[in-house]
Amino acid sequence: MEWKIIRLDEVDSTNEYAKGIAPSSPEGTVVVAKRQTAGKGRKGRFWASPEGGLWVSVILKPNRSDPRLVFVGALAVVDALADFGIRGWIKWPNDVWVGGKKIAGILTEGKAGKFVVMGIGLNVNNEIPSDLRETATSMRAILGKRLELNEVTNRVLDHLGRWYKIFQRNPLKVIEAVKERTILINREVKVIHSDGEISGTAVDILEDGSLLIDTGEGKVRVVYGDVSIRPIRYG
Structure with missing residues (x-):
C-alpha cells in the first residue's frame, strides 16, 4: 500500500484527528504525532504518549466492517519488533507484550461501511513512568539504545500493509498467524x-x-x- 503521511508535532489524539479527515482522505492516509495530549486506549482509557514513542493512526477503507482487523495491527507490531531482534507476543485482543510487559496497544474505530481508523501506540524511545515500569516497557529499555523513530515507523507500516493485503484476501490466515504469536493459548x-x-x-x-x-x-x-x-x- 502507498502511504500518505501527515506529521504533527502535537495533537490531542491521532485517532480523533484521523477520524475527522477520514471521509475526505484516501485509504492509506497516516497521521503521526510526536506526542499526544489525550491519547486513547480501549474503553476511552488514557494512553500516555510523550515524545519518543510511535503514535500513529492509519485510515483504512475495507470492503466491510470486521472486528478482526485489530489483529492486523498487532501482527504488524510483532513483526516490526522482530526486525529489531525483539520477540513480541499478542495478548488478545489488542495488546503486544514483551517479557511479560506491555509495549504496544492497537485501537480500531470508525464508521461502519465508510472507514476504519487504526491507532497504534508503540513505546520506542519514550521514558516509561516509574509507576508503570512493572507492567510496561519500551524498545529502548529492552535494547539499551535509542532507535531511529522513522525507521521503526516504516517497519510497522511495511508490515501493516502486507498483513492488510492478506486480511483482505483471507482473514483466516490472519487468525492463524495470531494463534502462532499469542501468549494466551493453554494459559x-x-x-x-x-x-x-x-x-x-x-x-x-x-x-x-x-x-x-x-x-x-x-x-x-x-x-x-x-x-x-x-x-x-x-x-
Whole structure:
C-alpha cells in the first residue's frame, strides 16, 4: 500500500484527528504525532504518549466492517519488533507484550461501511513512568539504545500493509498467524467483561476472532473483555 503521511508535532489524539479527515482522505492516509495530549486506549482509557514513542493512526477503507482487523495491527507490531531482534507476543485482543510487559496497544474505530481508523501506540524511545515500569516497557529499555523513530515507523507500516493485503484476501490466515504469536493459548486466564468475569484455560482463538475459554464446566466463547493471565516464562 502507498502511504500518505501527515506529521504533527502535537495533537490531542491521532485517532480523533484521523477520524475527522477520514471521509475526505484516501485509504492509506497516516497521521503521526510526536506526542499526544489525550491519547486513547480501549474503553476511552488514557494512553500516555510523550515524545519518543510511535503514535500513529492509519485510515483504512475495507470492503466491510470486521472486528478482526485489530489483529492486523498487532501482527504488524510483532513483526516490526522482530526486525529489531525483539520477540513480541499478542495478548488478545489488542495488546503486544514483551517479557511479560506491555509495549504496544492497537485501537480500531470508525464508521461502519465508510472507514476504519487504526491507532497504534508503540513505546520506542519514550521514558516509561516509574509507576508503570512493572507492567510496561519500551524498545529502548529492552535494547539499551535509542532507535531511529522513522525507521521503526516504516517497519510497522511495511508490515501493516502486507498483513492488510492478506486480511483482505483471507482473514483466516490472519487468525492463524495470531494463534502462532499469542501468549494466551493453554494459559490460565481471567476475563472481565460487561456481564461479569470468566476464569479458565484459554484454549483457542476462533475464526471470528473470539477467545474460547475452558472453565472446567464447559467452554465459553468470549468476544470482548480485559484479560489477565498467570505469570509465565517467555522465550
